[in-house]
Amino acid sequence: MKKLLGLWLLWQVSVAKPTPKASELTNRLQPTIFATTMVMIHDVVNPPAASRFYTYCLLGAHEIVAQQHPEQVVSAQRFVQQWKPITISTSGQYNYQIAALYCILETGRLILPSGYMLEEEQQKLIASLQKAGYGQAQIDLSVGVAQQVAQQVMQRAASDNYSKLSTRLRYRPVKDDAHWYPTPPAYIEAIEPNWRTIKPMLIDSCSQFKPVLPVTFSKDSTSRFYKLAREVYTIGNTLTPDQRFIASYWDCNPFAINTSGHMSIGFKKISPGGHWMNITNLVTDQLKLSFDQAIEVESLVAMTLMDAFISCWDEKYRSNRIRPETYINRYISPRWQPLLQTPPFPEYTSGHSVISTAVAEVLTFLLGDNIGFTDNTEVIFDLPERKFSSFRQAASEAAISRLYGGIHFRDAIEDGQKQGKALGNFVIDRIRKAGVRPLLTAGR
Known part of the structure; x- marks a missing residue:
């Protein structure tokens, strides 16, 4: 017993x-x-x-x-x-x-x-x-x-x-034809005009990856700048269902506000960086990485995002370029509206183009090219899952989505991709020299 x-x-x-x-x-x-x-x-x-x-x-x-x-x-x-x-x-x-x-x-x-x-x-x-x-x-x-x-x-x-950002002088938009000015519907003040002063993690300085000069502003209908604006206007008026979906999928605008008469309703969304952090989460889980490997990948992606934003924001408030919506309303069509709400900061270069390209390069180095994945980040915002064949394909789509959305000129997207790739390659070189090695073989 x-x-x-x-x-x-x-x-x-x-x-x-x-x-x-x-x-x-x-x-x-x-x-x-x-x-x-x-x-x-x-x-x-x-x-x-x-x-x-x-x-x-x-x-x-x-x-x-x-x-x-x-x-x-x-x-x-x-x-x-x-x-x-x-x-x-x-x-x-x-x-x-x-x-x-x-x-x-x-x-x-x-x-x-x-x-x-x-x-x-x-x-x-x-x-x-x-x-x-x-x-x-x-x-x-x-x-x-x-x-x-x-x-x-x-x-x-x-x-x-x-902690010093709030102590700096309040940003005042430049009131002339060529520069950024707050856009409808909320006319929100410029977001983080002094972000270039934040100490980076991996890059040497905020201006290390300064892009080429943007196309020169012009009202002349035969100018290159006018043609850039006309492209945004034309595409915005002839969007296919797929282009509309791509634009909405990568919107990632925490500032979205919908208006109806005198009523304004704010919608909370994930940030561009948050979207890429979730993609990283999904892929590390999909590939069954160990706890240690997953932590390493997640932290390196986060640091890349931080430095990419510092680099991009340095250029945004240096060139301080006008947004397509403002230019088109002044010189092409006063009633035109972009599909996406214009974010409250200068146009050049495209933030999503810079950060997405940089992160895609780092993820490709760590995990390999041709890593297919199904992204469910936007499901909580009532958008379906989307399949991608590689990180670079997803980054490329995120970049061009800004043209479909009507919030960026083409040169801001393409030069932003070059800026992001240069930064991403620098990060790869820096961490490789420190001893970080790819975790998976290419194409696994």
């Missing part, structure tokens, strides 16, 4: 505390990152700022993994500008994967405007770990490590000039 009672108690313990599976933590990475995306959508975070938030949320996780497995994941100290080594102080055995996941949420809690919303996600993560069989002592130690690292990441964030 005692023997049977002992066996029964042993069975009860085994049921109450199941052995955790290693894959369970890898499976939690995608929803953890997406939780930060949802807070950014809630906060209507602008595109450049979103890329910065993603970078810092993932930087600490990257370093936790790199300290655990330095032979597999290269520390950011070897390629990030002015990055101080992360120190971890603990007296027990912590789980580095738990620490990395919690660090993403903790950094987001500290850095995002509505970061408090991630406290519920932290509680859910801990509850799920307990249910999976992880001991409370190990969970507590891992959370402690995450909090240590998040605080050190925040020290780096405090020194990147972001």
